[in-house]
Amino acid sequence: MAGRAGKASSEDDYEIVEPRASSMLEALRAVGYSVQTALADLIDNSITAGARNVWLTFHWNGADSYITLRDDGRGMSEAELADAMRPGNRSPLDEREPNDLGRFGLGLKTASFSQARRLTVASIKAGHERTVRRWDLDYVGRTGQWRLLKAEARSSASRISALGDQTHGTLVLWEQMDRIVGKAHKDDVQAQNRFLALARSVGRHLGMVFHRYLEAEDGKSPLRIYLNGTKTDSLVHPWDPFCSTHVATDSFPEDVLELQGNRVLVTGYVLPHKDRMKEDEHEAAGGPGGWNAQQGFYVYRERRLLVAGGWLNLGYANEEHYKLARLRVDIPNSTDADWDIDVKKSRARPPAVLEERLRELADTVRKRAREVFVHRGARGHSPGTVAIEDAWYSVTTRGRLGYRIRRDHPLVKFVMDRQGADSKPLNALLRLLEETVPVQRIWLDAAEKPEAHAAAFESDPPAKVVEVLEELFKALRAAGETADSARQRILTMSPFDQYTKFVNALGTRRH
Incomplete structure (x- = not known):
């Protein structure tokens, strides 16, 4: 046994095994973002940086089309930008500020790589010069190294020039968008129409995900997102899933659930019956997915929507006579692990300890929603009057x-x-x-x-x-x-x- 006394422990005997750069970056493209969820992830960064305005522009030019997202947030210094471009620059276990919408330190990169092979970010921080960093997946593939380029491509200079008029802010540029436009020719009218239709779909999605920021909730000044323009008519409009200002909407008292010292807030809503709404109101209230798909729970993390409808695997199915039932759930970012938040921030699963209470609240809202649906939103009657029951x-x-x-x-x-x-x-x-x-x-x-x-x-x-x-x-x-x-x-x-x-x-x- 004495002969083994000088042997190193297993933790001292190792070798560094770095992931192959090209393979890793290509793998990150398969996380599963849609264009809508990817751009929402970028806007999370803008909000965390204190931006009050975001300009999102879809530029059509066939296979050379590109998308820019510019904000007026705090911006980043050269060192901060280099770190922000590092995949996994922050651990999901790190404690975050309450208004921080990030989680894994992957959002900017994975969201961008999911749609584009070239990601360029330019940023200006007050008192600093403009700084640029660029990931080019084809270049990484040729070199086989984690080479983060320090300048934009020659053809990209004009595309990031809009940031030059600002004293602070950040611009994200997507180019070589093989998964959005492929090899389409610039004169392909159908491809151009699909591109513009995608922009409109993105606008609707952003209006849903960030509606509480766009609505100036809690006395805070509203966020403004401009889509393909810089004037008022280009603004993305908020979509309130709860029709909370409609006179015929039923709202339940806020319920406070305790989760390991954190507060989870749940509020139930029963939307008005079709007979109590104008035609345009009813169409708008159906939301991006339509009435049946939009029923259920809406989970918000720091006012940002993660889950838009559905019953959180609590044993309910989407059914016609419950389509007026919607519940708002507010969770702090300190409970991310408890809710199993995914990289795309488009999934949440309730902790087992809260499931029973969430079912009770859902049952109450669903019961009322069914009554409103069956009785077509009938108003109450005068006290003392004996109601006539249905035939x-x-x-x-x-x-x-x-x-x-x-x-x-x-x-x-x-x-x-x-x-x-x-x-x-x-x-x-x-x-x-x-x-x-x-x-x-x-x-x-x-x-x-x-x-x-x-x-x-x-x-x-x-x-x-x-x-x-x-x-x-x-x-x-x-x-x-x-x-x-x-x-x-x-x-x-x-x-x-x-x-x-x-x-x-x-x-x-x-x-």
Whole structure:
């Protein structure tokens, strides 16, 4: 044993194995960014640098097209820029300032490499000269070394010149965008149209992800993102997933969840029914993914949206009758590991300790959303007024769901009473209707064409609505209601709550 006394420990016996530069950088291209998520990652850096304005421009020139993103943030010195261009320049375990939207120290590089083979960054910090650094994947491939170039390519000089008028700020330039434009010719109109359509799609995505920055939340001055221009008409508009300023939106009290000494804030919203919104409002509220896709949780990290809809694998599915349910979850960046935030900052998974409470909150919001969906956003009724229940109701018999017509509904009862002794034909008709409800047809239509169903009486002239109202009014009066109470009760029933003028006129006409 004595002969081994001088042997080095296993931790002292090593060799340096650096990753092959070209292989590593090419591998970073496969992280899985879309153009939308990649550009959002760049804007995270602008916000962290204190920028108040961001100018994003898509320049079309066929295969030589390029994208620039310029901000008026603090900018970087030469040493700071060189470090920022280093892949993995910060550990995800590092403690960050509350307004720092970074995480892995990879965002600028991986986001850019995912779309472009040449990344150039120019920056000016107050009191410093402009500095430039450039990654060129083809050059790295030829040299086989981690060579970060200290100047822009000769052909790129004019493309970063816009930064020259600023005293501080940063400009990111994407060139050789093989995954966006490929080898397209500059005269290829279809390719150009796709490029411009992509720009519009990016604008919608940024308006969603950064809407709380664009809205001047909490008294802070708003961030301005300009897309393909420098004037007001080029501004990216915020998209509020919760329609929080709409008079018909239901919001729940904020719930505070504790997570290892950190606060996670959850607020539920039930959006207005289509019948309570203008057509353009309803279309806008559907969001980039459409109504069904946008239901569920919205997870924000320092006011920046990470997850836009979905139910966080908590056991729910996206369903038509829950599409009005949305919940806002605010997490601090100190809980990144707990929420399993990914490199692209487009995924979050709730910690197991919070799952039960999140389900409880989701159940509450979903229940209310279903009520609003079923009752088409009907308004409440006057205190003391007995509401008229829907003519249809569901029943479960031996575990099977079915639908029945209320025999005690005022109008149904009124018609049945007038049948006299022979009520068998009417009862047979009601049973036939109950047993032949085309449930599967309705379900398929709702799934395939969720917005195609007409609202009640949507295509009928006012006279047809009045005919039904008058018969219902007669039924209530025959049951002993006063004219005023009959009118009040009718206003509790959907869809007649939308026809206040006609209801208030009931019983006032002289024949």
